[in-house]
Amino acid sequence: MNIVTPSELKLGKAELNEAPWWKGAVIYHIYPRSYYDSNGDGIGDLRGVIEKLDYIASLGVDAIWLSPFFKSPQADFGYDISDYREIDPDFGTIEDFDDLVEEAHNLGLKIIIDQVYAHTSDEHAWFEESRQSKTNEKSDWYVWADPKVDGTPPNNWQSVFGGPAWEWDARRQQYYMHNFLKQQPQLNVHNPDVQKAIIEVMRFWMDRGVDGFRMDAINFAMHNRAMTDNPPSNKNFADVTRPFDMQKRIHNQSQPEIPLFMERIRSELNKYGEIFTVAEIGGDEALHEMRDYTYGNERLNSAYSFDFLDGPPISADKVRGTLGNWTGEKNEGWPSWAFENHDAPRAVSRWASPEKRWNAARNYMMVLLSLRGNAFIYQGEELGLPQGEVPFEHLKDPEAIANWPRTLGRDGARVPMPWVKDAPNAGFTTGTPWLPVDAKQAALAVDTQDGCSPCMLSFTRAAMGVRRKSDALTRGSMTFLDTHNSSVLAYMRRYEDEHYLCVFNFSDKHSHWNHHLGKGWKVVFSHDGMSDGWEVPHDLPGYSAFWAKLEK
Numbered sequence: 382m383n384i385v386t387p388s389e390l391k392l393g394k395a396e397l398n399e400a401p402w403w404k405g406a407v408i409y410h411i412y413p414r415s416y417y418d419s420n421g422d423g424i425g426d427l428r429g430v431i432e433k434l435d436y437i438a439s440l441g442v443d444a445i446w447l448s449p450f451f452k453s454p455q456a457d458f459g460y461d462i463s464d465y466r467e468i469d470p471d472f473g474t475i476e477d478f479d480d481l482v483e484e485a486h487n488l489g490l491k492i493i494i495d496q497v498y499a500h501t502s503d504e505h506a507w508f509e510e511s512r513q514s515k516t517n518e519k520s521d522w523y524v525w526a527d528p529k530v531d532g533t534p535p536n537n538w539q540s541v542f543g544g545p546a547w548e549w550d551a552r553r554q555q556y557y558m559h560n561f562l563k564q565q566p567q568l569n570v571h572n573p574d575v576q577k578a579i580i581e582v583m584r585f586w587m588d589r590g591v592d593g594f595r596m597d598a599i600n601f602a603m604h605n606r607a608m609t610d611n612p613p614s615n616k617n618f619a620d621v622t623r624p625f626d627m628q629k630r631i632h633n634q635s636q637p638e639i640p641l642f643m644e645r646i647r648s649e650l651n652k653y654g655e656i657f658t659v660a661e662i663g664g665d666e667a668l669h670e671m672r673d674y675t676y677g678n679e680r681l682n683s684a685y686s687f688d689f690l691d692g693p694p695i696s697a698d699k700v701r702g703t704l705g706n707w708t709g710e711k712n713e714g715w716p717s718w719a720f721e722n723h724d725a726p727r728a729v730s731r732w733a734s735p736e737k738r739w740n741a742a743r744n745y746m747m748v749l750l751s752l753r754g755n756a757f758i759y760q761g762e763e764l765g766l767p768q769g770e771v772p773f774e775h776l777k778d779p780e781a782i783a784n785w786p787r788t789l790g791r792d793g794a795r796v797p798m799p800w801v802k803d804a805p806n807a808g809f810t811t812g813t814p815w816l817p818v819d820a821k822q823a824a825l826a827v828d829t830q831d832g833c834s835p836c837m838l839s840f841t842r843a844a845m846g847v848r849r850k851s852d853a854l855t856r857g858s859m860t861f862l863d864t865h866n867s868s869v870l871a872y873m874r875r876y877e878d879e880h881y882l883c884v885f886n887f888s889d890k891h892s893h894w895n896h897h898l899g900k901g902w903k904v905v906f907s908h909d910g911m912s913d914g915w916e917v918p919h920d921l922p923g924y925s926a927f928w929a930k931l932e933k
């Protein structure tokens with residue numbers, strides 16, 4: 382196997398071609414609350430991220446995406462923002478943020494921040510003002526509606542986290558809408574003044590040097606102003622946990638005006654140079670919306686969906702079906718992919734049995750790093766961490782608490798990052814961690830894997846090194862091959878005369894695949910018993926994977 386040293390990692394694709402920095406980037410997703418606590422209060426912070434920047438750079442990623450660190454009452458752990466321009470004291474100060482940007486840039490890392498425009502916190506000054514009366518200057522900044530004559534909410538819309546999407550407000554004698562928690566009132570993004578205010582927030586952060594924005598729940602940013610009832614989804618009751626899933630959400634989200642707002646955003650961002658924008662898109666219309674919001678050159682650069690974050694385990698069909706929608710035709714945007722994040726259980730725990738986890742984690746990392754698009758790596762994915770266990774009495778996620786025990790919730794993906802196996806709290810904090818450290822994860826801490834060549838961490842770094850040096854893997858085309866075996870996925874990545882063949886066995890058993898490829902292929906990266914060499918393996922051990930390059 383090719384092990385690439387950290388100094389070689391610096392020689393990246395930027396030197397190899399002139400594509401915008403974000404095209405084919407690998408983005409390391411940090412949930413700051415759980416990354417590293419620099420001041421012993423049990424909560425990770427921006428200084429903690431600064432202290433770990435060398436580690437992050439050593440992975441060979443291009444950028445960091447930080448989940449929200451803005452002022453917030455933390456009802457939804459930062460996705461309920463009460464001031465878009467202030468840093469929450471839990472996470473530090475604006476000086477810490479400025480230092481983070483500067484130090485990250487010195488290491489060649491770009492900074493992407495989360496922006497939440499669909500809603501604010503109910504403690505945001507805009508909402509405080511809006512709820513005062515039906516006539517004040519911000520009265521139309523949120524989604525307000527009169528009750529029906531019988532006092533019930535204006536329509537049947539349901540919130541993601543459970544229960545109606547409406548909360549009564551005695552001051553205005555009206556309901557306000559919230560797609561998530563009632564502490565997250567829905568902004569009325571149809572209102573041009575709201576759009577203007579949002580764009581001013583973006584400018585504030587671009588002036589501080591950020592390189593990109595991840596746009597939270599962007600297909601929830603607008604509602605149907607006619608307030609029409611949603612029709613039923615006709616899903617099987619036994620398959621759903623929330624009333625939200627029992628509707629086709631065609632009126633409380635996914636409105637046709639959203640792409641026009643994207644265009645307005647983009648025209649502002651263009652004034653700042655190569656600012657990367659990536660939308661988070663959930664729901665049944667995700668594929669269509671990913672394409673729509675990134676269409677042409679005037680909307681967002683990229684989008685990612687929940688295709689690999691929930692639903693059935695990864696399979697050859699699933700990858701073909703999902704990626705096959707991105708053909709590279711003119712005007713098509715550029716997709717991004719995530720297998721893990723702060724909202725989804727760890728992929729290795731969702732997709733593989735505990736005994737096979739080591740092999741599966743390597744297989745999945747190789748898939749993620751060779752898909753056509755940008756790759757998001759969630760903190761700890763580079764270590765192959767399984768899902769953390771959080772007993773009910775320690776749960777913090779409001780969604781998990783509300784839906785216990787049907788939904789295990791998001792805390793298991795948010796438990797603290799393990800840094801030092803034998804230190805208290807796995808080295809995350811000297812205080813009491815906000816969520817318990819998971820013992821299984823502590824055994825895989827960074828210190829146990831750093832410098833250990835058979836470990837997942839070295840494997841991730843090495844795979845990153847191969848990807849960074851390859852135009853084909855970062856931005857090449859993708860062609861699926863027929864493998865004559867449903868467990869085996871094979872595709873070709875190509876850029877000009879550089880050709881990569883990527884093959885994965887998703888079964889835990891030996892699998893054979895067939896495809897006549899001709900000569901000249903050399904396996905340059907693999908795991909599980911397939912050494913580098915000129916023979917393209919056709920007998921694949923369980924969960925094995927390889928990348929081969931056409932050399933002659």
Ligand code: NOJ
Pocket residue numbers: 457460461497561597598661723724
């Ligand atoms: C998506 C975020 O990833 C999630 O954590 C949050 O709860 C919702 N958006 C609401 O902002």
